[in-house]
Amino acid sequence: MSTLLALHRPGLAAGRDAQALHRASTPDFFGWLEHTRAAAGCTRPVRLTGTLSAVEPCTGRLVGKRHTDELPDRTVYKACGNRRAAQCPDCAWVYAGDAFQVVRCGLTGGKTVSATVAAHPVVFATFTAPSFGPVHHRHIPRHTCTNRRRCDCRPAPCHARRTVGTCPHGQPAACFARHDADDPQLGRPLCLDCYDHDHQVVWNAFSGELWRRTKQAIERHLAVLCRRRGISHVQVVTNSGKVRRVPPVRVSHGKVAEMQRRGAVHFHVLLRLDGVDPHDLHALVPPPVGITVDDLDDAVHAAARQITVTTPPHPDRPEGWSIAWGEQVDVRRIGTGDGDVTDGKVAAYLAKYATKSTEVTGHCSTRLTPDTIDAYADPEGDHLARLIDACWRLGRPTHTPTSNTATPTGVRQGDLDSRGNPYAGLRRWAHMLGYGGHFLTKARRYSVTFGLLRDTRATYRRTEDDTADTITVGTLAFTGSGWLTNGDALLANTAAAQHRERSRIGREELAHETWSGVAA
Structure with missing residues (x-):
């Protein structure tokens, strides 16, 4: 009955209290909790109705059938699967875990990815948008803190100028404030009329094409280096049976888009150097000896400087807009002994941003x-x-x-x-704000897929009970979304939160026992 303790927290609405108490007083309360366990932490679960058939997995013989009318609430609850933490924290937590595995496997191997990829050269690059006008920002020239999460370093003035003037619209062109991290002014233009809002939203819309061409330019740069250094092309047979000669090195990537406070996206990209196996195009082999991580670093910077995209004509701008990267292109190397840039930290960093969207800008809505x-x-x-x-x-x-x-x-x-x-x-x-791309994308060869992780999880759940001799096949239809009452939502979400906390404590205890055994 520990779930009921959550009902006595101050501030709960009386109506929700009454609904929760009414549900908890029903004879089959714990049966209802077990029935909703699969979607217990979801903010707006999907409700499904239909028939559930019990089938023998070996023979396919139908053993039994029942309708959802026989179940609690006469429905089946399924988690919504929303990746955005602002919309559904529980489903976003699951998505973040999958995103972590997708990114991490591309760095260290595992889950059908060869462990040899851990020896491949990898860089972590950040591509930013250019300036569309001065905005309020927070910059710390030098960190003296020991923990960036609790950074208390003093920032520099926002936009300090020797001569304080005004823009053509009469707004101050300088800002001497040292903004706090939660200052609502961060990301806002110094002058709204000077800021090029049109160019920014067009940049967001065409940033995916800019990245595609940049990736091609990186691979072309490396192919030219191979020719100059006498590393011959590889002859391969394509899936269609044709014989082609391809460069001996290719780049696999995992990319996350992050929305900045000013409303422009920038990309965090893991770029891994792979070789080409002439006998198996899908094999992950190390790059040729003559190509190193220094060459990959140079290729990224060269492509970022050179590649631009000119958008198609528009009635408001017949010559189109020029789409290019900003001046800040940061490239860091993974696995070189630098304790600040490890594969685990990078994977966690990208997984965190994969569950975010426009929340940092202050805007969060559905499609308009x-x-x-x-x-x-x-x-x-x-x-x-x-x-x-x-x-x-x-x-x-x-x-x-x-x-x-x-x-x-x-x-x-x-x-x-x-x-x-x-x-x-x-x-x-x-x-x-104009950006229509996915917030987490990857090259086909980089790592495992989300589908594989979901299928593996579903298979594990089916086989978790060794005594079960049937599987359940549902013929279901959508009937609605959300919990039936706010009280149901409180009880289900509280039970899910307690289950997650128990799982976290269990993992910590197992890790402690393992560490203690090794230390002994």
Whole structure:
């Protein structure tokens, strides 16, 4: 009954108290808890109805069948699977764990990835967006703290100037404040009218193409080095049966997009050097002896300086926009003995950002429509309102006049994406400030897939009970989402939190026993 202790915390609504107490007083309360265990920590679980069939795994023979009407709440609960921590912390926690394994396996091997990849050269690169106008920022020239998570170092002035002037719109062009880490001004422009909101949202929209070309440029740079150093190409047979000569080195990557406070994305990328096996294109082999991590480092910097993308013409800008990386391109080497950059820390860092979205900017909404856009977009509003307005305005149908920012009568949001307009995605992803890419992507050869991890987890759960001689096959249909009452949500989420805490303590105890045994 420890779950009921959570009901006595101050501040709980009386209605939720009553609902929870009513549920807890039912005769089958613990049966209900067990029934909801699979989705207990989910904020808005999916409710499914239908039939559940018991089948013998070896023969496929149907042993029994029952309907969900016989179950508690007459439904089956399934976790929503949302990756965003702001939407569902429990499902995001599971996703972060999978993301950690995806990233870590590409560095150290495991889960069908050869352990030999741990010896491959790897760099951790950060690609940032360029400046679209000065914004309030917090910069610490030199850290003297011992723990960055509890950093108490004094930051430098935001935008110190010898001569304090004003911009063309009369706003101060300097800021001498030393901003705190939680200062709401961080990421906001010094002058909203000087800031190029249009260019930023277009940069977000086309940053994926910029990365694709950058990756190609890195591989071309390494291929040229191979020719100069006398490392011959490799002759391989493709899946279609054709014989081709390919460079002897290739780059596999894992990439996470992070939204900055100003609303521009930047990319954290792990780049691993692999060789090519002429007999097996899918094998992970080390790169040729003549290519080192120094060459990969140089290739990243060279590609970041050279590659630009010019967007297609737009009615508001016939020459298009130039899309390029910012001046800050940071490249660090993994596995070189530097204690600050280890594979575990990098994997945890990327997994953390894989569950985030636009929360750091202060904006968090679902996809915007013509009915909801007015609540968020304002050409004369604050920084976020102007970014969203720029997305909606630039993403209009190409035949719409510049002055008309509204959606034409009778045109649905889905119709705007089917007219050959390369900027139509700005409206579709206006709630993401123009960025429509995945927040965690990887090369096919880099590591395992999320699907493999989910399938492995499902297989483990099916075989967890050695005494079970049947498996359950469901024929289910969606009937709704969310818990039936706030009291049910409180009880289920509290039970899940307690289960996670017990699991965490158990892992710590096992780790302590293992360490104690080794020390002894």
